């Protein structure tokens with residue numbers, strides 16, 4: 001079936017009769033019920049707000065032709081908007097239309113014409129003059145009458161080699177709340193005078209791979225300073241792809257690099273990280289601090305922090321591979337956003353102000369395959385982290401090889 005010019009595009013939206021409908025939908029509330037109505041309205045506005053977030057999630061999938069995920073997101077968006085019916089402002093109503101429009105087209109692409117038809121009809125109740133959707137309704141009716149559009153195809157989840165770990169990733173991210181095992185806690189000074197007065201509060205998360213969480217590693221004020229310094233420089237995050245760096249759908253966030261000269265707070269943080277790990281973090285032995293901001297639906301699908309090929313741009317620094325990662329949670333999140341270790345089958349919840357540490361390489365210099373990890377999608381809230389990637393060179397005497405070449 002042909003799909004030319006049927007799907008929604010922003011510039012083709014028709015807004016002609018918005019004001020007329022705004023008047024028709026003004027809530028009529030008796031004066032004595034006004035307060036109760038206002039309260040109910042607030043709940044509904046929350047739903048509408050959430051609906052707008054789900055629509056954005058749906059559109060990310062829609063734009064890449066991933067109807068498997070766009071349908072799930074947009075169904076939820078439409079459900080939330082329907083719940084908020086009656087307390088709409090202009091933005092909510094146009095957002096419902098947007099979600100209906102994209103959902104109808106997603107169902108059409110999935111071969112479910114009757115669903116596409118009923119959603120398009122619902123759309124026309126709000127925007128009866130939209131000619132594109134009217135034409136789609138006529139087309140869907142015809143397809144159903146002639147029986148040419150009845151072949152619903154089971155939707156395939158998009159697949160590719162990088163998604164082979166997808167089942168485990170989704171399962172880990174959908175666990176209600178990431179739980180830590182409470183393997184053991186200790187105060188650590190790591191032989192550093194710097195930590196004597198304020199030892200690091202270490203919680204062992206796993207021993208293989210070696211992952212530790214350091215609670216209260218930074219203060220609220222430091223986290224705010226770092227977010228504030230990075231804010232103006234944030235840009236869509238990139239990933240290593242062959243010899244280049246590029247944007248990828250599997251990493252949705254914004255990020256910025258901060259040198260330690262940017263602010264005394266960054267400098268103090270670098271000193272603390274060096275004391276904690278006992279590693280040399282002076283350039284070029286470690287990268288600058290990377291500050292990352294994930295919005296709703298932002299995520300980083302399973303990946304290794306270390307290079308798995310010598311052609312990787314990581315080697316441009318000529319200081320070897322990334323031996324270890326320190327990741328600091330600069331914010332809390334309301335839901336989602338945990339850090340999932342896929343093969344090791346556990347995830348770490350976002351703990352504000354804590355730093356997560358793990359070795360990416362084994363002592364023999366080989367990558368530790370058990371460190372495959374991901375930043376789960378943020379379901380509600382705004383997630384900020386700061387990454388410090390430490391390289392092999394400079395650490396030869398700080399983390400020496402073991403006598404056993406297999407270690």
Ligand SMILES: O=C(O)CCC(=O)C(=O)O
Nearest residue numbers: 300338339374375385387
């Ligand atoms: O955000 C997270 O939880 C993980 C981030 C991450 O793995 C990365 O930035 O390399």
Ligand SMILES: [Fe+2]
Nearest residue numbers: 303304305373
């Ligand atoms: Fe990572």
